[in-house]
Amino acid sequence: MKRKLGILISGRGSNMMALVEAARDPACPYEVALIASDKLEAPGLRWASQKRIPTFAQTPKGMPKSEYEERIDAALRACDVEAIALAGYMRLLTDDFVARWRGRIVNIHPSLLPKYKGLDTHARAIEAGDSHGGCSVHIVTEELDGGEVLGQAQVPILPGDTSETLAERVLAEEHRLYPRIVAEWLSR
């Protein structure tokens, strides 16, 4: 039986697309049961609907955060989701939500954790003179970008790199790394 994965997005959702494409392989241990977003107009939602994948959008505006997350949680459970992948989901989850899904949420972060948690990761790696940037897949805990790292990919920083050029090459690695690590994680 394939494990049912829910994916949370806020934007273009290119990592979500990589996870969806990988799930087409019959040997992939997961299927994508729901793509949910805090943005009604997230471009990734349109793409998912065209692929006939169930989608759910809920704006957090005008309600307490607990109520917003309750609705996301209910939508995930209604689709029998067992594990959640964050893919460019730009909201912090509450401790309560993380506790409900303890050990069952992963995220992809565009740095070689534990370096550069938070935002502007590529600019910070370039500024520090690092030889490599990269991306990490990690378990989501209450600590921002702080949970167990499940896998990483390194990308050399080239002379003249800007955060944009580095981000582009790291993103290509994210699309390879995330489906592979999620598949390994859900096979354990």
Ligand code: GRF
């Ligand atoms: C990626 O850089 C990812 O590492 C970060 O947010 C960005 C999302 O891009 N968490 P996309 O929406 O998956 O295209």
